[in-house]
Amino acid sequence: MFIHNLGLENSVLNQFVLELRDVEIQKDSMRFRKNIERIGEILGYELSKTLHYKDKIIQTPLGAKKVSIPEEELVLCSILRAGLPLHQGLLNYFDKAENAYISAYRDHKDSEGDEDHFEVVVNYLASPSQQDKTLILADPMLATGKTLENTYRAMKGHGKPKQIHIVSVIGSEQGVSYAKNVFPENTHLWIAAIDEKLSSRSYIVPGLGDAGDLSFGVKL
Template sequence: MEIHYIGESNSVLNTFIAEIRDKKIQKDSLRFRRNIERIGEILSYELSKSLSYLSVSVETPLATKNVQLPNNNLVLCSILRAGLPLHQGLLNYFDKAENAFISAYRHHPNNGEEFEIIVEYFASPEIENKTLLLADPMLATGQSLVAVYEAIKKYGTPKELHVVVVIGSRAGIEFIDKHFPENTHLWIAAIDEELNEKGYIVPGLGDAGDLAFGQKL
């Protein structure tokens, strides 16, 4: 897997990452969603540099100009519900892409720290031989992404696979590296070193879904 650590270089991305982490600013759910969206836009721009391009002739009012335009058949797939603001950021830049959505959540069968990932819902166009962008804001243990990818594979094999993440842990990155195809690309804004005993990223930011849309039962 090829890792593209966008936050490794200083840019305005730092501002949006800092704000989604800040527990005072987090209280504004509208701003939290918008910052995730803006991070998605930055990751989209960086990802776009790796796509295939085709020369296309464009007619202006004065003349004709050949320009290089992306030539991939993109499918954007986000994990519900936390992935929705990130999905919108991707869609702002890849507005001609097809869209897919899949649900995944942690189930604690004994109300303890151990959990399993339940995947229940998947709505998608044809993904066979297309470029799949799999978006999830938080890459903690990596189990959710692997469970989701295993479910998606039953419906076809994408030509290219790009995973788009806002914040990930080292352990989660290592986990998906073992389970995803070798030619997978990971586009990530920030990497944290630790997971706590419950499998949450430290320092992280908390539960992205709750911060974006309110606490769940």
């Protein structure tokens, strides 16, 4: 896996990540969603540099001009519900991409009260064919990596993509390492920050909390 940790570079991206983490600023859910969307735009822009391009001649009012444009067919898939703002940021730049949505949640029903043990359950998927296309998976929090693993398995019935890109806001070192062992070697991970550890409940530390709840309200 090729890991692109853009948080190690000096850019405005780090300001958006700071605001996502700040317990006072994140009380504004609209700003929280917007910051994730803006991070999606930045990560998408960097990702776009690795795509294949073709030349196209366009006609302007004053003449003709050759322009290089991406030639790949893209499928953009977000993991509900936390992935929606990130999906929108990517869609702002990849507006011609086909779209897929998948639900995944942590199921603790067999853990007997142990919050550290859970299964990731996928029970909804809407996707076009991915055969020979470029798949972009949008999941803002790469904690354990199990959600991405189950998502990848669930989507295999929709064709084999020729290339996979994972886009995340914050990940843990453990989750990144886990994903490296699950996805093909030529997979690219685009991420804004990687934190050192997970809590006993498998949340990223220091992380930012629950991205879904902060974006859309606390769930039951």
